[in-house]
Amino acid sequence: MNTAPDLTMPTAIAATDQAKTPAAPRIKLLSHGFCIDHPDPELGEQLMANTLGITDREAMHGILRQLVRASVSGGSPDEVNLAFMISMVKSIRPRDCVEAMLVAQMVSVHVMAMRCAHHLANADDLVQHDSAARALGRLARTFPAQIEALNRYRSHGEPAITVQNVSVADGGKAIVGNVTQHASVIVSEKNPASAARNAPKAAGSRRRRDSAEAKRDAQA
Known part of the structure; x- marks a missing residue:
């Protein structure tokens, strides 16, 4: 007989490519607020601080209060x-307070987007449908922007540089970045066959020019 899982018990999924770390303690909601549900209060706060990437106790409780409201x-x-x-x-x-705030926004935006998706699926009329669809669209666009912001912050704002199909002639120099003077760099064309067809034409033109110069020198 199949039984439903007990949602009141914390679960942990083993990952083969990550080091095993203690599960984050759960938050117990109270009539006047919340508390970290752990038999050792001090250890519970430490585990939660590690989860949020925050070292300051007041900052940790502030993030938790915001997550509680968003839930x-x-x-x-x-x-x-x-x-x-x-x-x-x-x-x-998250690794610091800035990342903790951004990640808290990310998970909150995801929850709200799923909530809007639920409203959209259960819309009773066109007005409700359009309202939920617009909200879902805005949240869906916000989430990847937050991911980009987190990646940019973690890389200290340094953009990635990708160089493709670059070959340097003998004695030449390749320069990556803003170039204000001529550099002896040959960039291969997307169509190798086209480059191969152009090469013999250029060589023939040089031979004809050299022959003409040699005739003028002989006549002189």
């Missing part, structure tokens, strides 16, 4: 939804 479902915070969000934060591995 609202049906008018109140949802522990299962919150556990999912914290799990996603842990998987992205």
Whole structure:
């Protein structure tokens, strides 16, 4: 007989390519707020700080409060939804406060996008359909922009440079970047056959020019 999984118990998925790390503690929602659900409060805070990539205690609780508010479902915070969000934060591995804030926004945008997708699927009229579709579109465009911002921040704003199909003639120099003076660089064409056809024509032209110069020299 199949049984439904117990959603109140934390789960961990083993990854073969990552070092095993302790699972992030869950957040227990209370009538007056929340607390980190761990038998050792000090260790629980340390594990949560590691999950969020934050060393400051007040910053950690601030991020958690924001995630709790973003997890609202049906008018109140949802522990299962919150556990999912914290799990996603842990998987992205923020490394400082800036990354922690950006990653918290990313998981919140994802949750809201899925919420809009649910509203879109259950729209009763055209007005609800259009409203949910516009919101989903904006959130869907925001998420990849956040990923790009995170990657740019982690690479310290240095753009990647890709050089393709470049060959340098004997004695020449290849320069990558803004070039203001002539450099002896030959860039291969996309169509090798076209380059091969042009090569004999150039060689024949040089031979005719050299022959004409030799005749003039002889007449002189």
